[in-house]
Amino acid sequence: MSSDAHSNVQRRKLIEVSIPLQKVNEESAREKSIRHGHPSTLHLWWARRPLAAARAVLFSQLVDDPASRPDLYPTEAEQIAERKRLFELIERLVVWENSNDEQLLAEAHRKIMESTDGNPPPILDPFAGGGTIPLEAQRLGLEAHASDLNPVAVLINKALIEIPPKFAGQPPVWPGAADETIQDWPRATGLAEDVRRYGQWMRDEAQKRIGHLYPKAPLPDGTEATVIAWIWARTVTCPNPECRIAMPLVRSWWLGKKKGKEAYVVPVIEGKTVRYEIGHDPTKETDGTVGRTGATCIRCGTAVELKYIRSEGRAGRMGEQLMATVAEGDRRRVYLAPASGFHR
Incomplete structure (x- = not known):
């Protein structure tokens, strides 16, 4: 069969025959623990697709299975050998450390061009979400288009795939930055x-202007640490006439459940007031005070309906109590009990 006649025959793509799924799955799972430089650190996006899987699927959707190219691989032995080479290429492609390997990506692009007669189709993802598919299409040298109805997704995709290519290969514009190091500023390193x-x-500049409004947190050893967050609880007055405390509305007392770093808020009742301490017992079973049906007073145990809480809120009688301060420690978060009197 001539090459012209063969081009009119529907070619089976590699993904229709076989791909090295085990390696793709392994690298996709491993990706979850990668933080430095990963797009997931740009902005949280639910149901983010693994980059490794998208890269492998895009490649194998566009590359012909060798059995469909007898013009290039006429014998079965040659087809098996070429399929093995493609598998090895995919297994290298999906490794995170190879994401920016220019030679590897160029090799993958050549294979795509070979299978698409030098005219690969543009890739369109109408609901791009976290941008995995258009990003990986772009990485493989393909024309990529993305859109989404969610403005957060649109912003993520602009930051990932629209803005960086405009500045690819350009040095930084910060005064003197380009002169401080000798390099070509490849890809978007200048940006x-x-x-x-x-x-x-x-x-x-923000520290100079408003830093005094964000005091440091005093640590037990006498040093100070930068505050990451203040954890507050909404409160309403307990409807029990005997109680009437400012009861906290908390879905969960837990602050962190990472193994070896467990921390939770411990409410302590003192007369008709509540103060808060920090607990670290990993075996402690603790829950909050409010759920879908209502809340429970931590002092008297009165069950409080949601309609009462909502009416108090509408009447402007909802208060706040500081439960904990989260400070920046040495490669970990430090949870501190609030100083007394933090109510409003």
């Missing part, structure tokens, strides 16, 4: 350097 420099400048 990344500018993001670091201007981001640090904005942080320093």
Whole structure:
């Protein structure tokens, strides 16, 4: 069969025959623990697709199975050998550390061009979400288009796949940054350097102007730490006439459940007031005070209906209590009990 006649025959793609699923699955699972440089650190997005899986699927959807190309691989032995080479290529492609291997990506692109007669189809993802599919299409040298109805997804995709290519290969514009190091600024490294420099400048300026409004947290050893967050609880007055405390509305007392770093809020009743301490017992079973049907007073145990809580809120009688302060420790978070009197 001539090459012209063969081009009119429907070719089976590699994904229709076989791909190295075990390796793809292993790398997809491993990706969940990768933080440095991973798009997931840009912004949280639910149901984010693994980059490794998208890369493998896009490649194997576009590359012909060797059995469909007798013009290039006429014998069964040659077809088996080529399929093995494609499998090995995919197994290297899905490894996170190879994500920016220019030679590997160029090899994958050549295979795609070979199977698409030099005219690969553009990739369109109308509900791109976290941007995995268009990002990986772009990485493979394909024309990628993405859209979404969610403005957060749109922003993520702009940051991932629209803005970086516009500055690819360009040095940073921060004064003097380009002269401090000798390099070609490949890909979007120049843009990344500018993001670091201007981001640090904005942080320093914010510290100068409003830093005094965010005091440091005193640690038990006498040092001070930067506060990451203040954990507050909404309160309403207990409807029990005998009680009438400002009862906290808390879905969960837990602050952190990471093994070896467990922490939770411990409410302590003192007369008709509540103060808060921090507990670290990993075996402690603890829950909150409010659920879908209502709340429970931590002092008297009175069951409080949601309609009462809502009516108190509408009447402007809902208060707040500081339960804990989260501070920045040495590669971990430090949970601190609040100083007395933090009510409003």
